[in-house]
Amino acid sequence: MVLVDKDNFPRAKPCGGGVPMGTIKRFPYLKDSDFIEAYAYGGFIHSPSLKYRIEFHGEKPVVAMVARERFDHGLALIAVDNGAQLLDGKQVKDIHISPDNAEITLEDQTTISSDVVIGADGIPSTIARKSGLTPQNKKVNVCVFQEYKVDEKTLDEYATTERVGHLHLMYENIPGYAWLFPKKDCVNIGVGEFMPFRKHTTKKVNLIEMYNSYFKMLQQDKLIPKDLKIGKVKGGSVPIYPLEQTYSERLLLCGDAAGFINPVSGGGIHFAMVSGENAATVISNAFENENFKSSFLSRYQQLWMEEFGKDLRMFASFTNIWLRQAEKFIKIASTVILMK
Numbered sequence: 001m002v003l004v005d006k007d008n009f010p011r012a013k014p015c016g017g018g019v020p021m022g023t024i025k026r027f028p029y030l031k032d033s034d035f036i037e038a039y040a041y042g043g044f045i046h047s048p049s050l051k052y053r054i055e056f057h058g059e060k061p062v063v064a065m066v067a068r069e070r071f072d073h074g075l076a077l078i079a080v081d082n083g084a085q086l087l088d089g090k091q092v093k094d095i096h097i098s099p100d101n102a103e104i105t106l107e108d109q110t111t112i113s114s115d116v117v118i119g120a121d122g123i124p125s126t127i128a129r130k131s132g133l134t135p136q137n138k139k140v141n142v143c144v145f146q147e148y149k150v151d152e153k154t155l156d157e158y159a160t161t162e163r164v165g166h167l168h169l170m171y172e173n174i175p176g177y178a179w180l181f182p183k184k185d186c187v188n189i190g191v192g193e194f195m196p197f198r199k200h201t202t203k204k205v206n207l208i209e210m211y212n213s214y215f216k217m218l219q220q221d222k223l224i225p226k227d228l229k230i231g232k233v234k235g236g237s238v239p240i241y242p243l244e245q246t247y248s249e250r251l252l253l254c255g256d257a258a259g260f261i262n263p264v265s266g267g268g269i270h271f272a273m274v275s276g277e278n279a280a281t282v283i284s285n286a287f288e289n290e291n292f293k294s295s296f297l298s299r300y301q302q303l304w305m306e307e308f309g310k311d312l313r314m315f316a317s318f319t320n321i322w323l324r325q326a327e328k329f330i331k332i333a334s335t336v337i338l339m340k
C-alpha cells in the first residue's frame with residue numbers, strides 16, 4: 001500500500017481540532033497514545049443576540065482537543081508501522097481507471113499503478129474531480145481561524161482546568177457560528193459560514209471583519225487574555241453534504257473528498273476516520289474476491305450510509321431550522337443547565 005500526500009509530514013491542516021468522544025470510543029488507540037492534547041469538560045453555546053446561553057459540564061470529557069499536525073502524523077505513522085509506504089511531498093495530478101488497474105499521475109509525471117485507489121485528498125479533491133464523482137458546481141463552506149499560544153497557567157485562569165469552550169451561533173447574524181476552543185497551551189479561534197443558509201440573512205458577510213470583531217468581543221468578555229495579539233487568519237473550507245456516489249470502478253472516496261461533514265458542527269474528523277475503516281473493510285473483501293468492479297465496491301456506500309449517512313441527512317435538515325431558530329432554541333434550552 002502506498003500513502004501519497006502532497007505535503008510533507010508532519011503537516012498543518014486548517015482545523016479547530018475538536019474530536020467527539022464517540023470517535024475516541026470508536027478508535028480506542030487514540031486514547032492510549034499522545035494523540036490527544038487536552039480534554040474539554042464543559043462548554044457554552046450562545047444565542048445570536050448573546051442574551052441566552054446553554055452551559056454544560058461533565059465529570060467525563062465532552063470533547064477531545066487535538067493538534068492536527070501531531071494527530072495526522074501519528075495516524076500516518078500507524079499506517080507505516082502496518083506496512084504502508086508513505087510517499088509525502090508528492091502531489092497527485094490525475095487518475096486513470098482501466099479494466100486492469102488504477103493509475104495515478106504525480107506532478108513530476110511519474111505514475112503509480114495499483115488495483116484500487118482511495119481518494120482521501122480532502123477538499124477540493126483532485127481524485128473526486130478527475131474521476132467525475134464531484135459535480136462541477138459543488139459549493140463549499142468557508143471558515144477563517146487562527147491558533148494562539150497561551151501558557152498553561154494563564155489558560156487555566158481563562159478557560160479553567162476544564163478547558164471550557166464556546167460556540168457563538170449566528171455571531172453578528174452570519175449564517176454560521178464562531179468558536180473558541182481552548183486546548184492544552186493554546187486557543188483555537190474561528191468563524192465559519194454555512195453558505196447554503198445565506199438566504200436566511202440579508203447581511204453581506206466579510207469573514208475577516210467578523211473574525212476581528214469576534215476576537216475583540218472575546219477579549220472584552222475576558223474569555224481570552226487582553227494582551228493576546230490578533231494574528232493573520234488562515235482560511236479553510238469544509239464540504240456541505242455527501243456526494244451522491246462515493247465509489248466507482250477501482251475507486252472509493254473517503255472523508256472530506258466524499259463530502260462527509262456534520263452540517264451542524266462542521267466537524268469531519270469522525271466521518272473521515274469511520275469512512276476510512278469502511279473503505280478498508282470493502283477493499284479487503286475486494287482483494288479476497290479479486291473483484292474491483294463498481295457494483296462490488298458499492299457495498300462501501302451502504303456501510304457509511306448505515307453508520308452515519310442517515311444521520312448526516314437528518315442533521316442537514318435540522319441545521320436549517322437550528323440556525324434560523326437559534327435564538328429560540330437557546331432561550332428555551334438555557335433554562336436547563338447540566339451540572340456535574
Ligand SMILES: Cc1cc2nc3c(=O)[nH]c(=O)nc-3n(C[C@H](O)[C@H](O)[C@H](O)COP(=O)(O)OP(=O)(O)OC[C@H]3O[C@@H](n4cnc5c(N)ncnc54)[C@H](O)[C@@H]3O)c2cc1C
Nearest residue numbers: 005006015016017018092121122236255256267268269272
Ligand atoms: C477551519 C476549519 C475548522 C475545522 N474544525 C474541525 C473540528 O474542530 N473538528 C472536526 O472534526 N473537524 C473540523 N474541521 C473539518 C476537518 O478538518 C475535516 O473534515 C477533516 O480534516 C477531513 O479529513 P480528510 O482526511 O478527509 O481530509 P484532510 O484532513 O484535508 O486530508 C487530506 C490530505 O490530502 C492531501 N492532498 C490533497 N490534495 C492532494 C493531491 N492532489 N495529491 C496528494 N495529496 C493531496 C492533503 O495534503 C491532506 O494531507 C474543520 C475544518 C476547517 C477548514
